[in-house]
Amino acid sequence: EAGVAQSPRYKIIEKRQSVAFWCNPISGHATLYWYQQILGQGPKLLIQFQNNGVVDDSQLPKDRFSAERLKGVDSTLKIQPAKLEDSAVYLCASSFTAANTEAFFGQGTRLTVV
Amino acid sequence: AQTVTQSQPEMSVQEAETVTLSCTYDTSESDYYLFWYKQPPSRQMILVIRQEAYKQQNATENRFSVNFQKAAKSFSLKISDSQLGDAAMYFCAYKRGNQFYFGTGTSLTVIP
Numbered sequence: 001e002a003g004v005a006q007s008p009r010y011k012i013i014e015k016r017q018s019v020a021f022w023c024n025p026i027s028g029h030a031t032l033y034w035y036q037q038i039l040g041q042g043p044k045l046l047i048q049f050q051n052n053g054v055v056d057d058s059q060l061p062k063d064r065f066s067a068e069r070l071k072g073v074d075s076t077l078k079i080q081p082a083k084l085e086d087s088a089v090y091l092c093a094s095s096f097t098a099a100n101t102e103a104f105f106g107q108g109t110r111l112t113v114v
Numbered sequence: 115a116q117t118v119t120q121s122q123p124e125m126s127v128q129e130a131e132t133v134t135l136s137c138t139y140d141t142s143e144s145d146y147y148l149f150w151y152k153q154p155p156s157r158q159m160i161l162v163i164r165q166e167a168y169k170q171q172n173a174t175e176n177r178f179s180v181n182f183q184k185a186a187k188s189f190s191l192k193i194s195d196s197q198l199g200d201a202a203m204y205f206c207a208y209k210r211g212n213q214f215y216f217g218t219g220t221s222l223t224v225i226p
Contacts, residue, residue, distance in 0.1 A: 033214065042118075042205055042216035043159075089157055102149055103214065105159035 002026065004106035006092050012112045018080035021109045025073070025094030031055075032069055033103060034077050035091040043091055049075065082113045118208050120217035127196045128225050134181075135191045135220045137206030144168075146210035148182070150191045153203040153219070162204070165189065198224050 005024040013019050025032050030051050035043035046065065047057040051072035060067070064083070069075040079086055089110050093103040117140045127133035139148070150162040165173045165182050173180050177197075181190045193200055201224045206217040 035216075040218075042120075042218045044216075045214060048214075091157075091159065093159070102147075102161050102164055102209075104161070105151075108157045110157070 004092055004094055004104055006090075006106035006109055008109055009107065010110050010112075012114060013082055015084055015113050016081040018078065019082055019111060020079075021077045021090050021092075021111075023075045023077070023092030023106060025075070025092070026104055029094035029096055029104075030072070031095045031097060031103075032075050033091075033093040033095075034067055034075070035093065037089045037091055037108070039088070046077070079111075082111075084113050087111055087113045118206050118215050118217035120206055120220050122220045123218070124221045124223070126223040126225055127193070127200075129198060130195055132192060132194045133196055133222065135193075135204050135206075135222070137189045137191070137217055139187050139189065139206070139208045141187065141208065141210070143210055146208060148180075148189045149207040149209065150178070150180070150189075151205045151207060151216075152200075153205060154201075159205070163191065193222075196224050198226065200224050 007022050032049040034046045036046050037043045046060045047067045048055045049069040052069050067077045089108040091108045093105045095101050095103040119138045146167045148165045151159045152162050153159050163173050163175045163178050172182050177194045179192045203219045203221050205219045208215045
């Protein structure tokens with residue numbers, strides 16, 4: 001079974017530029033999560049999708065971050081414009097349902113904003 | 115909001131010895147799931163073990179076991195016969211429905 005795929009693995013951009021991350025969840029997984037993990041901290045949930053609908057985006061900085069999950073499969077997370085404090089690893093995870101099951105993670109994208 | 119606390123930023127253990135990582139959480143719910151995830155330098159989070167809150171029996175997966183104390187809201191991870199490959203960040207996580215929260219992690223070093 002293929003795991004959660006994320007790309008790119010690494011990205012370096014200048015502040016005020018835009019960047020986009022892509023995630024392909026495990027086939028059949030209805031729930032998709034995007035997490036931000038700053039160095040030395042635990043993952044912080046940015047947004048959660050159930051199929052193509054947003055379930056929770058309460059911690060998403062909506063003035064600069066956006067995410068979509070068209071057709072309820074792949075998802076993209078965008079930052080525009082980026083700030084220095086956005087430097088982090090962005091993790092995508094998926095689970096079969098939003099119910100009490102574990103989530104499976106991708107390898108993440110390490111973003112460095114200079 | 116639910117919170118997950120890991121009070122040990124760093125731990126070390128001698129190879130082949132046993133180590134226990136601590137985790138406490140805050141919730142008013144009675145039905146939820148708890149997880150321990152391992153994150154090696156490759157960054158991929160790997161599920162180590164899970165515990166359903168309605169089960170009294172502590173979960174066990176080979177060398178990994180938990181001590182789940184529901185009343186105390188405590189969920190510690192015991193690693194027996196530690197191996198060099200166990201070195202990683204370990205995250206405790208709480209999940210109930212749409213809520214999925216992580217602790218700040220414990221960095222485990224295994225000394226040869």
